[in-house]
Amino acid sequence: AQSVAQPEDQVNVAEGNPLTVKCTYSVSGNPYLFWYVQYPNRGLQFLLKYITGDNLVKGSYGFEAEFNKSQTSFHLKKPSALVSDSALYFCAVRDRRDDKIIFGKGTRLHILP
Amino acid sequence: NAGVMQNPRHLVRRRGQEARLRCSPMKGHSHVYWYRQLPEEGLKFMVYLQKENIIDESGMPKERFSAEFPKEGPSILRIQQVVRGDSAAYFCASSPPQGINYGYTFGSGTRLTVV
Numbered sequence: 001a002q003s004v005a006q007p008e009d010q011v012n013v014a015e016g017n018p019l020t021v022k023c024t025y026s027v028s029g030n031p032y033l034f035w036y037v038q039y040p041n042r043g044l045q046f047l048l049k050y051i052t053g054d055n056l057v058k059g060s061y062g063f064e065a066e067f068n069k070s071q072t073s074f075h076l077k078k079p080s081a082l083v084s085d086s087a088l089y090f091c092a093v094r095d096r097r098d099d100k101i102i103f104g105k106g107t108r109l110h111i112l113p
Numbered sequence: 114n115a116g117v118m119q120n121p122r123h124l125v126r127r128r129g130q131e132a133r134l135r136c137s138p139m140k141g142h143s144h145v146y147w148y149r150q151l152p153e154e155g156l157k158f159m160v161y162l163q164k165e166n167i168i169d170e171s172g173m174p175k176e177r178f179s180a181e182f183p184k185e186g187p188s189i190l191r192i193q194q195v196v197r198g199d200s201a202a203y204f205c206a207s208s209p210p211q212g213i214n215y216g217y218t219f220g221s222g223t224r225l226t227v228v
Contacts, residue, residue, distance in 0.1 A: 090155065090156065
């Protein structure tokens with residue numbers, strides 16, 4: 001069965017600094033990988049996905065993520081953080097033989113002004 | 114093209130009552146997924162449905178919880194005899210019939226409070 005680990009409950013970054021939110025996954029086959037963001041009292045919004053091809057994936061709001069098969073990781077990154085990036089971020093994985101997506105516990109990102 | 118619509122947004126029930134949560138998928142989407150988000154926890158998969166079929170209910174509690182997605186109308190998540198521990202945000206997501214290669218589209222959720 002697939003699983004996702006987000007080792008950090010919270011990440012604090014100063015505005016303007018680069019940010020990284022970590023994610024590792026476990027699936028038996030080749031994965032589909034996703035990042036979603038949740039703002040307070042809202043649903044989840046899609047940020048980016050890895051399906052196949054280039055390991056560096058670019059998404060919404062200047063975010064990107066790098067698929068690393070050997071380390072089974074899919075870390076979310078942004079070169080320069082904004083206060084408005086403060087939110088709850090979820091990494092998710094789908095085994096290509098399954099139809100459901102499994103989410104990590106989420107990482108709360110605080111961007112400090 | 115409306116997104117995934119969930120209602121009600123907020124639902125308060127007394128212990129022992131029934132809760133009915135509704136989800137209308139995006140137009141053209143025939144796959145529906147329900148997730149539960151508990152405070153300080155991530156999203157937990159509950160059930161995956163297609164029209165008139167439950168495909169995967171491995172995340173559903175064995176008792177009191179049921180889900181349906183009829184041929185006509187929204188998908189319904191039903192919780193009978195609610196208890197305080199059922200208080201959570203319940204999210205619905207949908208995807209098109211050709212699969213979820215491109216992820217889900219989520220609704221804004223129903224926040225259930227059991228008093």
